[in-house]
Amino acid sequence: MHPSHHEIARRTFLGRTGLTIGAAALGTLLNTSSTRAATADKWPGVIQPTHHAPKAKRVIWLTMAGGPSHLETFDYKPELAKQHGQPMPESFTKGQQIAQLQGQKLNCFGPQLGFKKFGQSGQEICELFEQIGTVVDEMCIIRSMTTEAINHDPAHMFMNTGSQIAGRPSMGSWTTYGLGAETDDLPMFVVLTSLGKGGQNQPIAARQWSSGFLPSRFQGVHLRGKGDPVLYLSNPAGVSRDQQGDIVSAVKTLNGQLDSTLHDPEIATRIAQYEMAYQMQASVPELMNAASEPQSVLDLYGCQPGDGSFAANCLLARRLAERGVRFIQLYHKDWDHHGGVKAGVEQKAAEIDRACMALIRDLKQRDMLKDTLIVWAGEFGRTPMSQSGTGRDHHNKGFSIWMAGGGVKGGLSYGATDELGYAAIKDVVNVHDVHATMLHLLGIDHQRFSFKFQGLDAKLTGVEGARVLKEILA
């Protein structure tokens, strides 16, 4: 479908104005109704209509931070077990990036956990994922994932923004910039974080959900488990909601009086933003209050509301999805198993297995899985070589991710690594391909989705081109 002349003119305008004009002013310039200020400011998205019919309306991205070992989770390598303890053939490793194993002897390290076939599709995954196993027919496992970075921080940046240089928008920012908001009392892009119990909780910088060169309104909002769920959400001590309302109302009236003489679109936007802030002060606590969920749902996820666990965040993700939040990103940390990969993955499996199953099942029951894309991915994988005899080092040549819902073919295994699980060799997928596929499912042609930055049409999928993974589309 071709954009109308009006659309092109508007996109050109957006591209040119870029940084120097407030996002809110754009909203006004887009001729949206100003009868209800908050609605007027609800971001409509620049891709209107979408380039093609979307399959997914929203994304829930489960970031397994630290770099899960594919060899103990989704990529079974019997040959690696046979070679256990033998030197890693140099033909695999010569000239390749290596992190903490630099200059060390490289020995094969067999899978530390058993694998089992699950579901009608018979996908083979770690036997500890008994719950995930029950929904494996909804999942597409990609076993040929690759990335460019090999240290946590740049690798997260690359996975989130398609670039290792800071200052680029996160994929959640791109998505909301493109598709706009479905809710006007919650942020469009929400981030939740949880810690693992193993103590390998690598730091995660706020830049991972930064809007980069896109206007600030597209930055992810971190919903926190402790304190105010949104920063500065609570009224000052001693101030009632009514009194806060009085302040907001007086500000609105006075700003309105100013606007009547100045006609400055920023003032109308300011008024709308105060209304949205005031609404959020009520809607966010309501959202966070998962205690209203029936016991059966709490049992399904296996969590207590507000316990800060990954499972509780999965439940919150579903509540956010229901309320129209466009992009929900969860970080579950503690996957950095340089040592003790067996015990480590056992522990992580216990933390995520039921929650992942519950999220898929819950969305399915609500008929929302079909238009919610779930992605499970770390920032990289781990070496088939041993580190310190019990663990694995960072690895970027081949690892596994999975997707479910949102127009992805279930019960499918896609791509493969070599017999030792070192490099992706069949249907190799890179980060840009995943982004392109995600955008495709959302109805966006990644090649036609750009923002003028430093004179370039910057894209989430970069300058090198990317491939929509047609084979995994339902």
Next chain:
Amino acid sequence: MKHIHFIVAIVALPTLASAADKLQFNRDIRPILADRCFACHGPDANHREADLRLDDRASAIESNAIVPGKLDESALVKRILSDNPKRIMPPPHANKPLSAEQKALLQRWIAEGAEYEGHWAYLPLNYALDIPHRSKMNPIDSLVLNHLTAKGLQPSPEADRRTLARRLSFDLLGLPPKVEDVEAFVNDKSPDAYKQYVERLLASPHYGERMAIAWLDAVRFADTIGYHSDNPRNVYPYRDYVIRAFNENKPFDQFTIEQLAGDLLPNATQEQKVASCFNRLLLTTEEGGAQAKDYEARMLGDRVRAVGTVWLGQTIGCCQCHDHKFDPLTTRDFYSMGAFFADVQEAAIGKREPGMLVPDKAQEAELTRLQAKVAELQQALDAPRPEWQSAQAAWEKSVLAAVQSSAWTTLKPTQATGEQGTRLQIEKSNALLVEARGVKPADVYTVTVTTAAQGITAIKLDALSTVVGQGPGRAADGSFVLNEISIVDEQKRSVKIAEVLTSSETPATPAAALIDGKRDKSNGWSPAPGLGVEASAVLILAEPFDDGKEHTLTIRIEQLAGADRTLGRFRLQATTAAKPADAPLVVLPPDDILAIIKQEPAKRNAAQQAKLATYFRNSSRETLVARQQLAEAKAAQTNFENSVPRCLIAVSLPTPRTVRILPRGNWMDDSGPIVQAALPAFLPQPQLAAGQKPTRLDLARWIVSPENPLTARVFVNRVWKQFFGVGLSKTLDDLGSQGETPVQPVLLDTLAYDFQSAGWNVKNLVRYIVNSKTYRQVSTASKEQIARDPENRDLARQSRFRLEAELVRDNALAISGLLVPKIGGPSVKPYQPEGYWENLNFPTRTYQADTGDNQYRRGLYTWWQRSFLHPSMLAFDAPSREECAADRSRSNIPQQALVLLNDPTYVEAARAFAGRIMRDGGTTVDARIDWAWRQALARPPRDDERRVVAEVFAKHHEQFAKDAVATDAFLKVGQNAPPSDISKTDLAAWTSVARVILNLHETITRN
């Protein structure tokens, strides 16, 4: 005040192409070609299609794409007009179709002869030297008036003095004007009242703070390293340098040279070295597993992008992987530019060094004094002294006697562990090193030895130094406590110790305590304190071992008196002397010292003599007083140094790193050619002596040389934004072909020319701008005017825009009276929501908000944590400064409302403001509202405004009067105690009014 020189008339009036004018390539055609064609038919040879270049006239003509004057023969025309999707250009898949208007323009241009121009920003400055008929005007006004006249527009009238006072105060100081200053200015009838007001502001020390903000964004100044652990580093003296440079009006060329290469200037001063910290402001990592080559490549890119952004306004970063698609920059240019920085000493990975000491005058004097004291005491210790020489001779004699007696044999440990986890290393010499890391406050060391010696009568423990002159214990004075020693044999049978002899003991810590069976931390043996003086304890066995068998003995050494009272290193020896009490007690020195002692004194060379003397003086009890004095002097120096600021600076390596072109930016690919430092080939080159290799200093000098047209344009354009809300070219970070051609190019070039040619005088540039009539216009406009020119590019009025993040804070603190206007110093920590740093690690950190004055400092001093920038700053678009940011967006988002409504900083400011309103604002509600309005907005309220807040006051007054608990809680927000002598209810209700005022759009807007 320096005046612009106007000599010749060259005024180009930038108007849209009318039918009568000839088209201009840069204005009319280049934007189309650059956006639609250059990606495939431009400078990047690797992505060039059909070997066709449209950025180069000769190539375009040679390939018949363009035949000047002949539309029918020009392939370009055929292709852009084609109906065939396989033929049409740009191709449909590029998603960049040409509009009908653009197609028409291209045809007309070819018909008119297809003349090219170089890219405007690379051409020499095209300045207006004289403006006919208007020569008495400020050149800005002349040029803007020309522009407006050509477009049929009129300038707006001058704003009233209240507005101007507030505008100037925010633009020049970043602070609201004081009410009395506004009133004085309003009532000043002198003809140069405005100029004088400007001069007063320019002389304020807050001017430098205001000007620093944009610069600190551009150079990515931040308090932390950025990647992964995002740990702190010492850089704040650089920030203070920038503030001082603006305040002292340091010429911009000097400012530039000092930052890029201050360390390379002859006899570089402390200030110039601090300026060179610019070279260290990049992102660094401490992540385990980071690879040096990877980060070396990242750092090179980071530095090149910084020069590109800060001074050249070029997106040179693209060239890390490929030749630029739109600008004449190549990959070679990128790496050659990077090679200028290959001499900067900087570890690729790991923790940054503390940096250079940056003392002020008083601190420098104190440092000199302390250093002199250390030198003096060191000299005293080294100087010949007869009593020490004879003591040394006696000691040598006792050592020789001990060696000759062969009384003691070192026992070889087979195992040594601490029961509580302290780690012991067995050294080659069979001494035992107790690892400092993880040493436990109370532990029992078990050392197992196997010996076949017959008739062992005693075992000796030597407490040894790890470093000569230090130890043997971990206490500052070298002492330690052993609480109990026992021995068991291989059958776990206790080996009885009859008596203990020691080299030294104190009445409170006698040797006998070692075997009295009391396991109490205050009961043990210590030698008399003596830093570096080794000590021994001889355990005389009740019965010798003489059964003819090999024995495995385990010696248990109990240390219970705290980690700082443990031994650092020790050795176990045994003797078979019949009377062990008579065996020599001296601790034998290390082998190299022993070897010297064994030589006859006359045969020792000078080096050996010196070595031996140094050893003796550092380990002898005789020299203890002198050594203690020296140690104290050194400690005093170190302590003082720890109180002096430090700053990372550039230090030039004698051998620079090798820089190669990395194919496709791949740092693992070593196949690219090695490059030397060089300037981008497309720009005018510096003049260097033959064979001379250019340095950072040459780069810096070239950047501010008259041949380089970019620097002045870039800086002037950014300064312009500060005073009009948008640059003359609005792409502040890109003056390349994809950037925006200035709407008023001659205006930019004229200001840039004057700036460059008349001493790079920043204050003069600012003076010109703010004294212009253009600047002084009202910012109000009709709906039609706003619709026609929403961004105020024509300058037919002033602009109105929200204050920068830092200024939003400064404004509230200033209005409230809380602001502490101190200039410079370490970064400060305003209130921040608890747990905001929860995702930081290595180490985990808890944010500690500053107390006292530092809680109320200006926003630009906020601790800049790159990975988690302070959320109030972030909400108002302050950049994280991970990358150089030449421009800030100006968003309008709900988080801003939440900050102003609920951040304790603003609640406390409102309460402090309320206190001022009650104290100084008169007695009636109306009078107080009037007073408050003038404080915050520099104007009185209108009646309708007064009514709105009076209503809030009345309602909240009634509510707070009924709820003492809520009132108390509300008034407790923040660290600053509310005044106790006024009504709490009144204060709470006025705080509500103050909150309304601090939240107004007008309050955070400069107009």
